[in-house]
Amino acid sequence: MHPATGNSRRRLLRGIAAVAVALPLTFGAAACGGDDNEGSSTDANKPVELSVFYWGSEKRAELTQTALDAYKAKNPNVSFKITWQANQGYADKLATLAASGDVPDLFATDDNMLADFATRNVTADLNEYKGNKLDLSKFPPSLVEYGTVDGKLVGIAAGENTQGLVYNKTLLTTNALPEPTTGMTWEAFIDWAAQVTTKTKVPGTMDPSADYKAFWVWLRQQGKDLYNGKQFGFTADDVAKWFTLWKGARDKKATPTADIIHEGNVTDISKQLVVTGKAATSFVWANQMPELKKSTKDDLGVVAYPGDPSAQWARAAMYWNVANSSDNKAVAVDVINFLVNDEAAVTALGTDRGLPSNMDLRAKFAETVTDPAMKLSIQVENDLASKFGKAPQVPPKGHSTFRSELVKAAENVQFGRATPEKAAADLIAVVQPKLG
Structure with missing residues (x-):
């Protein structure tokens, strides 16, 4: 919201x-x-x-x-x-x-x-x-x-509004590191984030596996969508692949540890990891840049989420x-x-x-x-306007439940309480009956 x-x-x-x-x-x-x-x-x-x-x-x-x-x-x-x-x-x-x-x-x-x-x-x-x-x-x-x-x-x-990957430009410039770019793949982004961690000792990115916005864009890049009518437009396997992608990122030290990741999952913009100094990037809404800037003295930059930008709208x-x-x-x-x-x-x-x-x-x-x-x-956002794809359907009733349950499922994986497969299956089982 x-x-x-x-x-x-x-x-x-x-x-x-x-x-x-x-x-x-x-x-x-x-x-x-x-x-x-x-x-x-x-x-x-x-x-x-x-x-x-x-x-x-x-x-x-x-x-x-x-x-x-x-x-x-x-x-x-x-x-x-x-x-x-x-x-x-x-x-x-x-x-x-x-x-x-x-x-x-x-x-x-x-x-x-x-x-x-x-x-x-x-x-x-x-x-x-x-x-x-x-x-x-x-x-x-x-x-x-x-x-x-x-x-x-x-x-x-x-x-x-649209999704935006906000990054700490000052941190990257100070350490002679390249800035992320619109269109870089998710895998390339994770490798870049791991490099940032190695060079700066600041984790390169927040872990967005609990962020429905990031999952939604990633799904659209796979030719799927978040919803199909009053049903999910994806399967438990898709969720498991998403969770596994970020488990790999954590293993590469591209992200913070689970306790810090949890801080980034809160909705308070002032606590986003890119401004608290606990990660070099945060996945937010593009128009939140000014509010983020109020919480840091560092210069910030913003690009589209990783992957094909036409998945955004x-x-x-x-x-x-x-x-x-x-x-x-x-x-x-x-x-x-x-x-x-x-x-x-x-x-x-x-x-x-x-x-x-x-x-x-x-x-x-x-x-x-x-x-x-x-x-x-x-x-x-104006630059992205020429790249925007077709809008998805408006989410059905139950979308807010999905958002909260995705956070729970992702954190179960992040803290090692469940495998990606188990967390994904549980997520589908809890939310699907509430869509409609």
């Missing part, structure tokens, strides 16, 4: 409390309605109130408010009832609202949630608005594809969705279109939800960026 802009927990909770007091979680008045688009407001003079729900930090709330204020300045008949909260518990809250028929008009999801809510008919199909109220012509095609579930366009990317860091029950679908779609295609809105939102989805506006935004880490992140 796209990380919230860093703020202290105390400030975040204070912001949530303030919003909760001013804007209670009562969406029903704006969101009750039929399943079709009849009754959607298109009258520029008719007062419309849209309920909006998303997760994030105080900073995200400020940026979003600025963008919505810009929309209201052009559409004074539209007002917003905004509620936001921390990432933790957001999906559960949205599920509760869906179960009670109280879904907000406009809300956010990510690829952990999208298919689940789409298959429950919570999200509206926005295909009918494409080319009319919704202009996606400046989006990378795979970014549009990655918002489609069962042929329905149910999510519009609020921003784009333009991923929605977050989606905007419209409630299928909303009386004001057309207005909600118009707001989304504004947020992703209006220059003032895109500038206000920045990269908080990923790189701008509109490639023309991304290029304009890049000209204004002064942060070297963000400049590099944008440059790398």
